[in-house]
Amino acid sequence: MPPTFPPQRSTRFNARLLVVTLTIWMLCNCVSTTINAADAENETKYRKDLAPLLRTYCFDCHGESDGEGGLSLAADDSAEKLIQGRSHWMRCVTQLRLGTMPPADADPMPPSTRTQMADLIEQLATAVNCVRNPNAGKVALRRLNRAEYRNTIRDLTGVDYSPAEDFPGDDVGYGFDTIGDVLSLPPLLMEKYLDAAEAIMGEAIYTPPPPLIFQAQKDPHSLIGADKYGGKESLTIFSNGAVGFELDAPFAGKYTVNVVVSGTQGGDEPVRMELRGGKQSQTLDVPETDPVEKEASFDLKRGKQTIDLAFINDAYARNQYDRNLVLHHVEVRGTETSRLTTTLPKRPASHQVLLFQTPNNLRSFDDAATAVLTRFASRAYRRPASASEVGRLVALAESVRSGGASYEESMQVAMQAVLVSPYFLFRIERPREPGPDGAMPMISEFELATRISYFLWSSMPDDELLRLAHRGELRDRGRLLEKVARMIRDARASRFVENFAAQWLQIRNLDNVAPDTRIYRGFDDEIRDAMRTETLMFFSEVMKNNLPITTLIDADFSYMNQPLAEFYGIDGVRGNQFRRVSLAGTPRGGLLTHASILTVTSNPTRTSPVKRGKWILDNLLNMPPPPAPPNIPELEKGALVGSLRERMEQHRSNPACAACHNMMDPLGFALENFDAVGRYRTRDGKDEINASGEMPDGTSFRGAEGLRELLAVERREQFIRCLAEKMMIYALGRGTEYYDKCAIDEIMARVESKNYRFAYLIAGIIESDPFQKQGFRE
Structure with missing residues (x-):
């Protein structure tokens, strides 16, 4: 129905009103048509493409009334119902891609059909109309974790408070310790914060001891x-x-x-x-x-x-x-x-920085305290402190001074109050409501500055970020990207490497593994530290030099010092300083052949193809296998015979075992040429190593080189999308949801247009709606 118009008032006015009204009507009609067309397309895709495959391969076991395991797929007989049952349909996708469904005793499914069915289910189950303001997601109130607390204290006060390592451990969610839902505040930690605040300000501000x-x-x-x-x-x-x-x-x-x-x-x-x-x-x-x-x-x-x-x-x-x-x-x-x-020269540098004004004949105590505490609280809270907040702090300082304390002592106490404030200990974002059209609200520029800084530096925003936020320039794309580029090259970006990369790649677990040194001679704590350093420096090289993301998989270089190079059997590296080393002519290349990763995915006395395969599925392909069923026996030599590969194949002959191992084992065996501490070998004892593998979809490969090609070429999109999701989880402090698909699709398109360069992945996450906006929980 065409739009109607109000009575005429003047020709010029009515012409303008006509244009505006017609434009609005056309836009609304266009959006409505797009939405309806998208829904209709999904229903067509379900009926014509997916439903026939489900009837052929799934409904015999998972029919409408007799679904095995309590799962009835036939009951979801439309795209709309499939979306409503999204959780169990996504589990079906995992089972399909792992090759565990249909079961081995059912009619075989061609690999191409398996891929087609998995893609169709995923497309329909995660269907989000990106035109209709997809949910940006809501981040829970986030406490600073131990690393963030220590870095923030250092950047705020100049004090490196190492006792933060004695705080209770941070819980981990989705593989990271930045997840708001698990960062609680137990009473013991609150006591630690109180003690820490007193110790930190006592070190940051010099108070002369009372004269003798x-x-x-x-x-x-x-x-x-x-x-x-x-x-x-x-x-x-x-x-x-x-x-x-x-x-x-x-x-x-x-x-x-x-x-x-x-x-x-x-x-x-x-x-x-x-x-x-x-x-x-x-x-x-x-x-x-x-x-x-x-x-x-x-x-x-x-x-x-x-x-x-x-x-x-x-x-x-x-x-x-x-x-x-x-x-x-x-x-x-x-x-x-x-x-x-x-004793005056003993004042730390932080003293003059923090107490940049002091009372004198021209400046009262209140004036000096207000200036000092306004700046300190605003930086600590990552936003301008309100007049009432500063007023309470000044009143606290005045009450301390009236008890006979010096100016420095009164400032110490007021600043201690800041360090135990929820506005310092938590990253608080003001709740907002969606707009009248359902549009997700933008977070404030100060909140955006905080998200960016804790993402890349694990710490508070610097003065430049806060200045951009104060001027309202942080969403100016040019200024934002310039600042992000500088942040990536800044020394503080090493914190991103240590916190994101070390958790994503699970090399934080390197300190907890204990290879049997009677078998693996040459492994010691020096080599352990060198393994970690190699991986972190390599990741940093890819990030800071904006190399293609696939360099993480197929690089022909790494970083080593002499002890690590000799451990690897590589000549020509002298000294304890790490430097870039070419891997040309060696069997090594990329993360998959780093000893740090190979060691954390092994057992103390032997390699573990299962752990290595699971690690690849979890961290490089984002396809975590389902939990192992109960009562599955360990792989023991007494019951199984032959080489490790033969024993694994015997173990996998059990259908209950095959459900988990069909996807993990081939990936893990591709790395069998590397022992439990990452050294290259061609034999395992008396057995010659067979490093070939075949995926459930029929894809075959041999050794680490074939696996690198699989991940960096054939499954490049899947690997980069996995990294994008992992990085978004780390940055947002929450798990990704189906409605994040729009944002991830945009990030992937942007990264592809920039030849998969690393910096554009970081920039894409920062510019995405989930990062820039505030949504809600579904």
Whole structure:
């Protein structure tokens, strides 16, 4: 039905209104038509393409009323119902690709048909209309994990707080420790945070220790020369003269002599006394007849000093007056002043950075504290701190100062409060509602800066990122990509390598493996560390130099030092420094032949084709096999005979075992030329190694070279898509869902258009809707 228009008002107005209204109507109609057409296309695809295959191969066992294992596929008789049953249909896809369904006793399915059916089910089950604002997904409230906490503290305060390693371990979800759903805050960890905040700020801000204090009290009658004078409770000095005492000064500093004195007045001037210390002297008037406290200060050197108290204006007139000095009490106090000046150079660099303003004659405490805490809290919270937040921190600092603390001490306490705030410990994003048209809302630019920084640096945004966010320029594509390129080349990008790559490739487990050194001589902790370094430096090379992603699989170079090169049997590498080494003419190339990966996927006494095959399925193809059924026996030599490969084939003859091993074993056997610590071999004991393999779909290959070709060429798209999904999980802090398909498809298209260069995968994730927007949980 064509649009209707309001009554005419003017020709120009109505013409413009006509254009706008018609345009809106056409857009809405176009979107509606597109949506309806997409739904109709899916139904056609189900009826004409998928349903015949299901009837041929699946419905005999999984019919509408007698589905084996409680699974009825026939009941989902439309594309719409298939989407509603997405979870069990996606399990079917996994079983098809693993070759476990249809079962071995059913009619055989040609490999091409198996691939076709799996692709059709996946396309229909994950069908998302990308025109209709697909869900961007919602990330749970995320606590900083241990690595992020330590890096953030270092970048915020300049303190490398290594005790963070003693925090309770972070739980892992989807293979990573960045997942919001599993990063809880147990009471023990909260206690650790409180202790850490105090220790960190104590190291970041220098507070001079209280000056050393010396105090001594003297009985006037014990003073030198007191025996000349009289008085029971007090000492009366009745003629010009002096009493004194020796002081063994423990330090150079300012010493104050406090005396409680009174005077018997007479004549035309008050009683006057002189206090002498070293070469210094001070004269005090004592006009009172009642006891009063007087003091004199002296700068004294360390060591023995003499302090004299002299009566200097004695006067006497017979039967008229007698002027005397009465000494009731003497006390000396010392304050070390040299300590303050000699310790100033010990201030850490962080002290001046954090306390860039201090109170003085022109600046009040509140003004200095407000400036300092506004900057600190804004950086710690990864967004501008509000006036009320800063006000509470300043009030806290003022309350500490009013208790006698210094400016530095009050700042320490206020900053400790920041470090235990939820806005620091958690990555908090303000909830938003979708727009009127269902469009997913954008996160704020400060939240985007935080996502980018923790993705690439495992830490808080730097000043440049925050500045771009403050100016509203972070979504300017040119500025964003320039900044991301600089971040990848920055030294802090090594944290991405250590945290993402080490978890994706599972080489964090390298410290937990214990190869039998009686069998694998030459393996030790030095080699273990070198294995890890090789893999991380290799991954970093691919990333920082924007090499094709497939270089991870088929590279003809790696990084080694002399010990690792000799362990591999490669000549020409000298010294302990790692350097790029050509692998031309060797059986090695890419991640698959790195000893780190080969070691973590082996048993202590032998290789494990099962572990290696599973590792490839999980981490390179994103096709995790189903869990092994219960009560499956281990591979034991006593029950099975022959070479490892022959024993595995006997083990796989059990249908229950074959369900898991048909896909894993061929991939693992392709790496059998590498022993349990990654050294090349051609025989396993007396048995010659057969490194050939054949996938359930009929694809065959031989050795690591054939496996590399399979992954880097024939299954390149699947490998890169797997890496994209793994990286997105790490970046978002949540598992990927079916509705992320639109974003991943866009990322893949972009990476393909850029010749599969690594940096464009990172940029594609950052520019994707799930990264830039906030959705909801389904």
